[in-house]
Amino acid sequence: MSVTVVPITTGDDVVRVRQEVRTQAVAAGFSLVDQTKIITAASELARNTLDYGGGGTATVELLRQSARRGVRITFEDQGPGIPSIDQALADGFTTGKGMGLGLGGAKRLSNEFAISSEVGRGTRVTITRWK
Amino acid sequence: MDRIPILKLGEALLVTIQVDMHDRLASALEEDLTARIVATGARGVLIDISALEIVDSFIGRMLANIASVSRLLDADTVVVGMRPAVAITLVELGLSLKGVKTALNAERGMAMIRQAAVSSLIGTGDEPAAHETAESGDLRGIDGDF
Numbered sequence: 153m154s155v156t157v158v159p160i161t162t163g164d165d166v167v168r169v170r171q172e173v174r175t176q177a178v179a180a181g182f183s184l185v186d187q188t189k190i191i192t193a194a195s196e197l198a199r200n201t202l203d204y205g206g207g208g209t210a211t212v213e214l215l216r217q218s219a220r221r222g223v224r225i226t227f228e229d230q231g232p233g234i235p236s237i238d239q240a241l242a243d244g245f246t247t248g249k250g251m252g253l254g255l256g257g258a259k260r261l262s263n264e265f266a267i268s269s270e271v272g273r274g275t276r277v278t279i280t281r282w283k
Numbered sequence: 284m285d286r287i288p289i290l291k292l293g294e295a296l297l298v299t300i301q302v303d304m305h306d307r308l309a310s311a312l313e314e315d316l317t318a319r320i321v322a323t324g325a326r327g328v329l330i331d332i333s334a335l336e337i338v339d340s341f342i343g344r345m346l347a348n349i350a351s352v353s354r355l356l357d358a359d360t361v362v363v364g365m366r367p368a369v370a371i372t373l374v375e376l377g378l379s380l381k382g383v384k385t386a387l388n389a390e391r392g393m394a395m396i397r398q399a400a401v402s403s404l405i406g407t408g409d410e411p412a413a414h415e416t417a418e419s420g421d422l423r424g425i426d427g428d429f
């Protein structure tokens with residue numbers, strides 16, 4: 153079991169998150185398409201952590217459950233939180249200058265998706281993709 | 284600050300994206316490209332993304348922005364070299380890149396730009412005949428570059 157915590161405070165850290173996710177996706181034996189999907193999802197969420205959460209961390213885990221291998225990434229910040237998760241998940245919704253595809257897209261690109269957020273306290277998003 | 288090099292290739296500008304783009308690099312590229320389109324009168328912009336292992340909505344927005352600004356400046360944008368895994372992922376992400384033309388490789392992208400330049404010449408039916416002769420001369424010039 154491998155666990156790496158990547159701090160997210162600059163744009164360079166978003167790149168570092170992608171690199172760490174790629175390393176673990178390769179270790180899990182993901183196909184190129186599956187690697188690309190989980191790295192893209194992680195890139196979206198890491199940018200949200202930076203842009204909206206005011207920075208935070210990404211915890212990247214290589215999962216081994218008997219024969220099953222997977223990669224799980226948990227994004228956490230102590231930012232302003234999300235008032236309406238339904239609204240935030242809707243494609244096209246943005247409070248910034250984005251395309252509003254990050255949360256919904258990351259959900260579609262993952263096998264498991266969990267989000268919890270409290271206004272004034274912060275946000276946690278967890279995605280998992282299995283081989 | 285780093286900048287992405289812009290090469291002139293005949294009537295087109297060629298940009299090869301090789302590095303992980305950051306916000307500032309992306310907006311610098313948009314600004315540099317629009318300035319070069321105006322300065323060179325380029326009819327097309329070829330953006331080679333074959334080195335990119337992923338395209339997220341941030342890069343997608345940059346490509347869409349470049350395409351719309353270039354169009355206003357009378358230049359076509361063609362994104363070339365998208366990896367198959369990237370294309371599959373973009374669809375699931377929900378990024379259709381509407382308004383961004385794509386081609387499999389730089390050669391085909393360049394052919395699209397040339398074709399668009401030709402049809403815009405043919406489209407100017409009310410121009411005097413002497414002008415058209417001059418333009419067909421220009422066309423030979425374009426072909427000579429490839």
Ligand SMILES: Nc1ncnc2c1ncn2[C@@H]1O[C@H](COP(=O)(O)OP(=O)(O)O)[C@@H](O)[C@H]1O
Pocket residue numbers: 196200201204205229231232233234240241245246247248249250251252253254255256275
């Ligand atoms: N970590 C976060 N903290 C606070 N708000 C967030 C966070 N992540 C997402 N959001 C909110 O959800 C919206 C939608 O996010 P997303 O789907 O990634 O689209 P975009 O990044 O283009 O705005 C954001 O505009 C923002 O308001």
Ligand SMILES: [Mg+2]
Pocket residue numbers: 196199200250253254255
């Ligand atoms: Mg986002």
